[in-house]
Amino acid sequence: MCVCDDGNPLLRRELGEGGSVVRVRVLVVDDHRIFAESLAAALAAEPDVDVSAAGSGPAALRCLERAAAEGRRFDVLLVDADLGGNVPGERPAVPVQDGNADGLVDGISLVAGVRTAQPGVRTVVLAEKDDPRRAALALQAGASGWVAKDCSLSRLLTVIRGVLRDETHLPPALLTGVLRELTAARKHRTESERLVASLTPREREVLRCMVAGLGRKAVAERLFLSPHTVRTHMQNVLGKLGVHSTLAAVALARRAGVGPAELGPAAGRIDVEESSSA
Template sequence: MTEAQPGEHPEPAAPDPLRVVVVDDHELFRRGLRLLLEQEDDISVVGEASDGRAGTTLVSEVLPDVVLLDVRMPQADGIEACRAIKEVAPTIKIIMLTMSDEEADLYEAVKAGASGYLLKDSSIDDVSHAVRVVAEGQSLISPSMAAKLLDEFKEMSRRSAAAEIPSPRLTDRELEVLRLVAQGLNNREIARRLVISENTVKNHVRNILEKLQLHSRMEAVLYAVRENLLEIT
């Protein structure tokens, strides 16, 4: 090992790998996903479970950064497990993995606190990218599913007949950012659209979540539509 010479700065240490738990009742899929993810230098699979109840227990013990969670499982399905995990550790990011592209499943996953939603036919690159994106605090959903989610939001808004409740006031810029989040844009795309820095977008999103007392970008959109804070046309 070469020692640093006087006046030289040592190279910064590589960040710790993202710690991931995989929860799926199909052993072949679960083990295959683990093997593939562990080929990534910045991702480490720290545990796996075969049902929602066992997955919730495991997550509470190892406290990973990200959980990959199947929607359909015995002993508490993925939606139930998502809610339970969020109660135990609200900061853990959850990506739902499913064969289903049904709007109802997607909608329930968002309400439960999921930060991502991927179909099981996604490539391993898509999955590893999703792990990195949600670990940074962003949400990830395929464009086709985002469109379905927006349809569900619009329908929910039309059905809503509840009395108006005073809501936290968002600035015009925050509403602008929220509209773009609702269209499925990530921070970089929003920054380009509004001609501002990506860090500024992150700050706006953080302020929106704090004001609404929510945990994810998708929850913020859901709340905003329900409370008539914006219109999605």
């Protein structure tokens, strides 16, 4: 077993270097040190498993990046569902830019980040309790499995090897709840997409600026419009989306998959100049 924490990874193999053995590289990510080390030690006892451990989301990302640079990519990530939670007596996760609303890398955010950065890595979420909503969020983020922390080692190994065959693993008791959550989320997203599709191209551009956090004056400067015109567009966006605030419009836009406007120079991006009477 080796440990990757705060920039000091020790990536090595300690078991079975036989060329005929197909080895699985696993990274355990949990901020409960005793649990992480115990699980890593148990997995390391398997002849075909190489395992490392990281104590936070940022440490895990550094470990993944370093392993990829060395040509020793991990195959499976085991992520604590409650990673970054404020547990008494535990050191909090390190704040980073791409975390949740509190600036922390929680388990599901880490899953999404890994899917984007290293899509070949399979992720499995380890949870202390069954939660259909969070399990559905994990699957939507790119996880291949959701298992209980207190499951048997043989069950966990079955899941690890299964996700490498592109299988998805969920506890049977969660299936109905997860399917219900996914169906509701799909319906909600479809309705959000329909509302966004009703916007004009200019209104969609204004919405993307709103998603990027730009205020009315910044949007006006970016799109070469008057503040009055931008105000009119914003009012039209809120009306067509059926919401009453910028925050609600941004939330709906994100559900519909609308990304933020790029915050680089805007010159040359607008084909038609609009007057304040538009």
